[in-house]
């Protein structure tokens with residue numbers, strides 16, 4: 001079997017703060033193969049974005065990677081010279097963020113921003129070809145009359161169009177890995193499906209590897225064969241999406257499933273998880289979910305690692321075996 005395109009082992013990312021170091025990603029392992037989609041879910045502040053900003057080399061100081069190995073296409077990204085990492089990021093790894101306004105440059109037209117990427121990476125030989133390709137790409141992400149709108153500035157686009165333009169820019173260099181951080185949050189249901197369909201097509205036809213960070217479990221269920229659930233900087237459960245969603249083996253995953261609305265069952269009562277995420281600057285070595293967990297026992301104060309929990313899954317809960325039906 002081919003090695004995965006991206007493999008992360010033991011990632012630990014820390015932000016020094018006045019209250020002490022905040023460990024925003026702690027002992028994170030993950031793998032994404034070519035043509036695969038991994039869904040990443042978890043409440044706000046669970047470390048989803050920090051994990052992938054670390055992978056892409058986009059952490060802002062004073063945040064820094066303290067430990068771990070990040071292999072991309074067989075290269076150790078932590079040992080790569082800065083310029084090489086930047087080149088790799090432009091060409092082979094891309095990020096599409098939820099905040100399209102800050103990702104687009106207000107001073108340049110949408111067309112310029114797409115053609116620049118196409119020309120820089122020599123995907124288009126000249127400006128004429130670049131404009132034609134830019135229009136085609138914008139059409140694929142659902143921008144109507146794209147050829148006529150190349151000379152519009154970002155402020156002339158609606159919020160949803162800006163979001164799609166940003167996705168087009170992130171795909172322009174034909175990256176092998178796309179990290180999509182809530183990329184479709186601002187879009188209505190139809191457009192969201194259209195953008196996700198495009199990502200599916202690129203995955204199947206071009207082997208694009210996709211890390212889809214989202215709060216929307218329905219999207220993960222539909223689009224991502226594998227899922228990783230994060231809580232307080234750690235992976236608490238990972239494995240085949242169907243198994244994780246249908247038969248969670250971590251109380252946090254179960255809580256998350258019960259707290260989120262489902263499209264197919266909008267009248268189902270929602271049960272928010274009581275309590276709050278622990279302060280990441282004040283962690284003890286035990287299970288981080290135990291103060292909110294209905295299944296917590298005294299033993300949960302001891303350190304707990306990810307363990308196989310059946311059906312190809314891993315769970316960071318000592319009571320996972322009891323959760324089997």
Ligand SMILES: Nc1ncnc2c1ncn2[C@@H]1O[C@H](COP(=O)(O)OP(=O)(O)OP(=O)(O)O)[C@@H](O)[C@H]1O
Pocket residue numbers: 015017022024042043044045046047048049050051063280
């Ligand atoms: N610049 C920073 N300084 C200090 N702590 C930070 C900084 N950036 C992130 N963190 C910490 O990292 C934690 C994880 O943040 P992250 O953005 O990865 O969460 P997330 O799971 O992506 O949340 P969301 O779903 O809201 O995007 C935060 O709770 C915060 O404590």
